[in-house]
Amino acid sequence: MTHGAAQILAALQTTSGQSQSGEALSSLLGVSRNQVWKHIEALRALGYAIDGVAGGGYQLRACPDRLHAEQITPGLRTQWLARHYHYFPEIDSTNRVAFELARQGAPHGTTVVAEAQTQGRGRLQRSFFSPANENLYTSIVLRPNLTLDRAATTVLTAAVAVAETIRDTLHHTLPTHPASEAAVTIKWPNDVLLRGLKTSGILMELQAEATRVGFLILGIGVNLNTPREKFPDEFRDSATSLASHCGQSIQRVRFAQVLYNTLEEVFDLHFEAGFSALRPRFEALFQMPGTQVTISNAGEREIDGIVQELADDGALVVQTANGKRLRILAGDVRVRQSSANRNRTF
Numbered sequence: 001m002t003h004g005a006a007q008i009l010a011a012l013q014t015t016s017g018q019s020q021s022g023e024a025l026s027s028l029l030g031v032s033r034n035q036v037w038k039h040i041e042a043l044r045a046l047g048y049a050i051d052g053v054a055g056g057g058y059q060l061r062a063c064p065d066r067l068h069a070e071q072i073t074p075g076l077r078t079q080w081l082a083r084h085y086h087y088f089p090e091i092d093s094t095n096r097v098a099f100e101l102a103r104q105g106a107p108h109g110t111t112v113v114a115e116a117q118t119q120g121r122g123r124l125q126r127s128f129f130s131p132a133n134e135n136l137y138t139s140i141v142l143r144p145n146l147t148l149d150r151a152a153t154t155v156l157t158a159a160v161a162v163a164e165t166i167r168d169t170l171h172h173t174l175p176t177h178p179a180s181e182a183a184v185t186i187k188w189p190n191d192v193l194l195r196g197l198k199t200s201g202i203l204m205e206l207q208a209e210a211t212r213v214g215f216l217i218l219g220i221g222v223n224l225n226t227p228r229e230k231f232p233d234e235f236r237d238s239a240t241s242l243a244s245h246c247g248q249s250i251q252r253v254r255f256a257q258v259l260y261n262t263l264e265e266v267f268d269l270h271f272e273a274g275f276s277a278l279r280p281r282f283e284a285l286f287q288m289p290g291t292q293v294t295i296s297n298a299g300e301r302e303i304d305g306i307v308q309e310l311a312d313d314g315a316l317v318v319q320t321a322n323g324k325r326l327r328i329l330a331g332d333v334r335v336r337q338s339s340a341n342r343n344r345t346f
Helices: 003-014 022-029 033-045 069-075 094-103 153-173 178-183 242-246 252-273 279-283
Strands: 049-053 057-062 085-088 111-114 136-142 184-187 191-194 197-209 212-222 292-296 303-310 316-319 325-328 332-335
Touching: 003 022, 003 033, 003 057, 003 069, 022 033, 022 057, 033 049, 069 085, 069 252, 085 094, 094 111, 094 136, 094 197, 094 212, 136 252, 153 184, 153 191, 153 197, 153 212, 153 242, 153 252, 153 279, 212 252, 279 303, 292 316, 303 325
Parallel strands: 085 111
Antiparallel strands: 049 057, 111 136, 136 212, 184 191, 191 197, 197 212, 292 303, 292 332, 303 316, 316 325
16 A cells, blocks of 8 residues: 555545545645545555545545554554554565564564465464465564573463454454353464364564574464365364354454554563463463373474473473373474363363
């Protein structure tokens, strides 16, 4: 969106339900009325419903559910997150772009958003299904004052924000069915689930300076409106979207606004007071203790055990069959089917 089109959109949004004359818009931008008309046509091409009003005025009737900064910014309460905002109709990976921006000096809170990704990435080099104009794909540059040993819990902190935003969205979409909020859980270390099906993944990458964090890139993908039947075969049985869960489409702009507001709140808490300040909120969403799991990529062999708890540094504590307690710092966790696990929701 050009700067001129953005200015016109902002002017039309401030007088929602009323028309703005072409002359007033021309004066505001310092351009000709013909140029105003060209900007209006450009906005219409992007999906904005702008009516022409008798006498040469314009009225904004409806906005598309697109994640332009001009749509997102009015609903933000943030001080630093998403205040430097980079929007793309399509890119290979929001994390790659955010990493490059960080290397070039992008400030704390710089946010990258794409309507579609051609090479979306998850943990362990997995792909993240990223169809256009349906979900949220975003990456954030963080420059906290953190030692490397405290970096791992940043992912857990982000998971709290994502899970709470999903819970808020379900309540907003289906206010008469608040019980559906209980379906939201966190699966260590980076997945948010709905009734046991993955609806969000989080990818953290970092650059270190000696023993401290230089910068972090937090990539978040949330399945909002993609129907389950559109997921690739390898994901269909294990993933879902909010729309598939509740039977209604999700307002992506509102979801992004709530998520960014919540992310700034939890990141500020985490960076200032440590993960302990957020631990009660995490544990309210964490139903894994007592479940039987198999963990791979946690060394050279798979580990079977029962989840005991989450350690203060974010490690997963698992007890094996011989009674040994292990601290798992990284790995792929699969919940094993058992009579103890069948009634759980992750």
